[in-house]
Amino acid sequence: MKEKFAVIFDMDGVIIDSNPYHKEAWLQFAEKYNVELKEEEVPEKIFGKTNTTALRDVFQKEFSPEENFKMGEEKEAIYRELHGKEMVPITGFREFIQMLKDNGIPMAVATNAPVSNVDFIMEKTGLRHYFDVVIDASSVKHGKPDPEIYLKSAEKLGVPSQHCIVMEDSVPGAEAGIRAGMKVVAITTSHSKEELNHTDLVIDGYEELSMEKLISLFD
Ligand SMILES: O=P(O)(O)OC[C@H]1O[C@@H](O)[C@H](O)[C@@H](O)[C@@H]1O
Numbered sequence: 514m515k516e517k518f519a520v521i522f523d524m525d526g527v528i529i530d531s532n533p534y535h536k537e538a539w540l541q542f543a544e545k546y547n548v549e550l551k552e553e554e555v556p557e558k559i560f561g562k563t564n565t566t567a568l569r570d571v572f573q574k575e576f577s578p579e580e581n582f583k584m585g586e587e588k589e590a591i592y593r594e595l596h597g598k599e600m601v602p603i604t605g606f607r608e609f610i611q612m613l614k615d616n617g618i619p620m621a622v623a624t625n626a627p628v629s630n631v632d633f634i635m636e637k638t639g640l641r642h643y644f645d646v647v648i649d650a651s652s653v654k655h656g657k658p659d660p661e662i663y664l665k666s667a668e669k670l671g672v673p674s675q676h677c678i679v680m681e682d683s684v685p686g687a688e689a690g691i692r693a694g695m696k697v698v699a700i701t702t703s704h705s706k707e708e709l710n711h712t713d714l715v716i717d718g719y720e721e722l723s724m725e726k727l728i729s730l731f732d
Pocket residue numbers: 523524525526532535536559560561562563564623624625626627683686
């Protein structure tokens with residue numbers, strides 16, 4: 514691959530290992546509203562989804578945009594309270610993006626999460642300055658698994674989508690990257706290798722990645 518490539522990161526489960534806290538937050542939220550939500554249902558119903566989709570699937574009804582926003586923010590306040598004190602990037606993540614930066618690789622964050630969580634996580638981890646583009650759920654019409662957020666990120670980075678690598682942990686997120694025509698590397702923070710093995714590469718940790726390995730995805 515002679516041309517420059519770009520890397521677009523999902524946020525939850527890729528930059529920070531947040532899904533255990535999201536799971537607990539959703540269980541508390543559902544209990545408060547007296548809605549049945551079993552722990553084992555959370556990965557499929559919630560991981561990688563927008564709050565609008567998760568609220569619809571958990572409550573089994575459609576909410577107005579205003580209700581989605583209000584209830585979503587209520588759930589996220591529980592999440593931030595639970596995760597805020599101990600938030601650190603996933604082991605090896607900081608070193609990985611430093612390596613990309615040193616090699617002049619453009620980087621973006623594209624997340625189904627609301628902007629309130631993006632701001633909170635970027636501030637807590639101090640990582641925002643690494644990214645040329647940061648896009649949250651409010652900037653697109655259709656969240657992942659629709660490819661819109663990844664296509665928009667590539668456009669903003671000024672890199673053709675076939676020269677982009679997506680880093681994902683969720684099933685809908687990996688689908689969005691594949692549908693965007695990008696290379697997808699999946700990390701097993703939230704799902705098993707088997708659930709992610711339709712991607713280009715599955716890793717258990719960032720220490721498995723090098724510039725050579727990333728370049729070889731385009732061979
Ligand atoms: O697109 P990302 O970064 O995986 O984030 C989207 C969602 O990821 C999920 O895993 C969380 O439970 C959600 O609450 C969150 O909004």
